[in-house]
Amino acid sequence: MKSGLNFLLAAKRCEIAALQQLALTSALVNVTGRLVHGLQRERGLSNLFLGSQGQQFGEMRASQIGECRQIETELRACFDELDTESALVGNGARLFSRIAYVLHGLDALDGLRSRVQALQWTPRQATEAYVRLIAGLLAVVFEAADSASDPEISRLLVALFNFMQGKEFAGQERAAGAALFVSGRAEAGEQQRLLHLIESQERCLEVFAEFSTAQVVELWSATQASATLAELERMRRVLCTAAHGSPLNAQVSQAWFDCCSRRIDRMKAVEDRLALDLLQVCEQKIAAARAELSRFHALDAGSPSEADTLSFFQSPDARATAGFGTAPQSYGLHLERSILELVQEQARRLQTMSEELDTVRASLNERKLIERAKGLLMAHRHLSEEEAHKTMRQMAMNQNRRLIEVAEAVLAMADVLPERTR
Numbered sequence: 001m002k003s004g005l006n007f008l009l010a011a012k013r014c015e016i017a018a019l020q021q022l023a024l025t026s027a028l029v030n031v032t033g034r035l036v037h038g039l040q041r042e043r044g045l046s047n048l049f050l051g052s053q054g055q056q057f058g059e060m061r062a063s064q065i066g067e068c069r070q071i072e073t074e075l076r077a078c079f080d081e082l083d084t085e086s087a088l089v090g091n092g093a094r095l096f097s098r099i100a101y102v103l104h105g106l107d108a109l110d111g112l113r114s115r116v117q118a119l120q121w122t123p124r125q126a127t128e129a130y131v132r133l134i135a136g137l138l139a140v141v142f143e144a145a146d147s148a149s150d151p152e153i154s155r156l157l158v159a160l161f162n163f164m165q166g167k168e169f170a171g172q173e174r175a176a177g178a179a180l181f182v183s184g185r186a187e188a189g190e191q192q193r194l195l196h197l198i199e200s201q202e203r204c205l206e207v208f209a210e211f212s213t214a215q216v217v218e219l220w221s222a223t224q225a226s227a228t229l230a231e232l233e234r235m236r237r238v239l240c241t242a243a244h245g246s247p248l249n250a251q252v253s254q255a256w257f258d259c260c261s262r263r264i265d266r267m268k269a270v271e272d273r274l275a276l277d278l279l280q281v282c283e284q285k286i287a288a289a290r291a292e293l294s295r296f297h298a299l300d301a302g303s304p305s306e307a308d309t310l311s312f313f314q315s316p317d318a319r320a321t322a323g324f325g326t327a328p329q330s331y332g333l334h335l336e337r338s339i340l341e342l343v344q345e346q347a348r349r350l351q352t353m354s355e356e357l358d359t360v361r362a363s364l365n366e367r368k369l370i371e372r373a374k375g376l377l378m379a380h381r382h383l384s385e386e387e388a389h390k391t392m393r394q395m396a397m398n399q400n401r402r403l404i405e406v407a408e409a410v411l412a413m414a415d416v417l418p419e420r421t422r
Contacts, residue, residue, distance in 0.1 A: 012293045018149050019289060021083070023282040025144045028078040029157070030275040033164055035075050036137050037268050038068040040171030043130035044257055046116045047123040047175045051182030051253065054119050065113060072106060079103070095143040102140055105133040123179035127172070134168055142367075153281055159212035160274045163220075166204030167267045173197040174260035177239055181253035186242035194240055196386040216273055223266040231259050366404045373407035 045061040079099055112129050115121045121129075141164060145157035173194060180190050209217050235256050242248060370392070377388040396406045 009293065009296050012289060012296060016286060016289045016293065019282060019286045022150065022153055023279070023286060024078075024081060026153075026157075026275070026278045026282050028075075028082070029141050029144050029160065030279065031071065031075045031078050032137050032140055033160075033271055033275060035068065035071045036134055036164060036168065037264075037271075038064065038071050039130060039134055039137075040168065040174075040264065041261070042068055043127060043134075043171065044175045044178055044261070046113075046126050046130070047179045048182060048253060048257060050116060050119065050121070050123045050126060051179055054117075072109075076103075076106075094146070095140070098136065098139045098143050102133075102136045105136050109133065123175075123182075127175050127179070130175075131172060134171075138165055138168060150285060153278065153285070155211045156213075156274065156278045156281060159208050159210075159216070160271070160278060162204045162207040162211070163267070163271055163274060166201045166208060167264060167271060169197045169201040169204065170260065170264050170267060173201070174257060174264065177235070177260065178253050178257045180239055181248055181256050182250050184248055184250040186239070186244055186246045186248055188244040191240050191242075191244075193386055194236070196389065198236070200389075212274065213277065216270060216277065219273060220270045223270065226266075228259060228262045228266075232263060235259065366407075369404060369411065370407045373410040376410055 042061065042064045045057050045064055048057040049061050082096075082099075084096060112126070116126050138161070141157070141161045145154060145161045176190060176194055176197065180187065180194075205220075209220075212220075235252065238252075239248070239256075373392060374385060374388040377383055377391060378385060381388070381391075383391065392403060392406050392410070395401075396403045399406070
């Protein structure tokens with residue numbers, strides 16, 4: 001018959017297996033971040049290439065495509081390492097669905113590149129195509145964060161996801177601004193899009209700062225005090241305040257792209273630090289769990305006596321004053337007390353982890369609700385994503401409510417809204 005210690009050992013082995021799965025997922029997130037960074041740069045160069053009618057940036061774009069292909073090969077190898085046979089993978093259904101979607105996009109990527117090369121798409125069409133693929137990759141990171149069973153790892157994944165999302169908005173800003181400059185003329189719709197992207201960056205970076213470690217937040221803050229940021233703000237003002245239809249200096253497009261790239265490269269350094277911290281925490285927790293498993297094995301010294309097992313029903317104070325450890329059967333009793341203490345310690349630790357995970361996942365759940373509410377507004381009011389988000393923000397300010405509260409109110413109206421008309 002299996003004892004309590006048998007199940008305690010099984011629980012610890014399950015914990016180690018979950019941590020090992022998280023370590024694989026963290027490595028996947030790391031490579032995903034590198035590919036996202038590469039595709040962001042490829043997107044910007046593609047916009048400049050299209051904006052110049054294929055006369056400039058061709059070699060830089062080709063070189064970037066080669067780099068992205070190498071990282072894509074690494075990412076596909078990471079996908080191959082995931083356990084797709086076991087039904088025990090946390091959040092497996094959603095995570096694997098996201099990966100399937102991403103693989104479909106990666107398979108179609110060369111087709112996108114061919115159309116850009118042939119000048120068959122506008123910069124806006126190319127940007128939207130890259131945005132869709134990158135959004136799919138970031139969704140993989142989101143599901144990884146949502147599946148984490150360890151609160152410390154979950155916090156780091158939430159921080160990393162939001163930082164990556166903020167960097168993606170910065171990349172979209174780079175691409176949109178480059179296309180606007182190279183077009184030589186201000187356009188009100190694109191200016192509003194830039195303002196939305198700037199606001200979205202700030203929102204993501206606020207969540208990152210909330211969940212990240214103090215050291216990484218300090219590293220991020222240090223990168224902000226630079227001439228690059230001042231130059232970026234100056235060019236942002238030029239782009240966003242110019243009257244609709246007024247001329248823009250197309251020659252500034254390269255300066256804009258380079259300035260945005262310097263900022264994004266600094267963001268990548270912070271992202272790399274976050275990813276490294278994540279992998280190190282996984283390794284440390286696996287090592288600690290294995291050491292604890294070895295300690296549990298050391299307790300396996302046969303069955304305790306009937307008198308020993310009764311220690312379960314005694315209060316901690318009674319056990320401390322009843323002369324435990326001095327009787328002839330003290331080893332068996334010590335074993336039972338050790339197991340009981342380990343079980344109680346494990347129960348307390350799991351309860352604490354559960355409470356901490358609830359706090360961390362509240363942020364992820366808020367994001368899900370906000371995205372669903374935006375989708376509802378987009379469908380029923382025929383709004384763009386930027387317009388839907390702006391509408392919800394305005395509602396929140398007018399009603400002096402949090403954005404999540406507005407999102408919940410919008411979703412509560414879902415059943416009474418009319419069906420979408422075609």
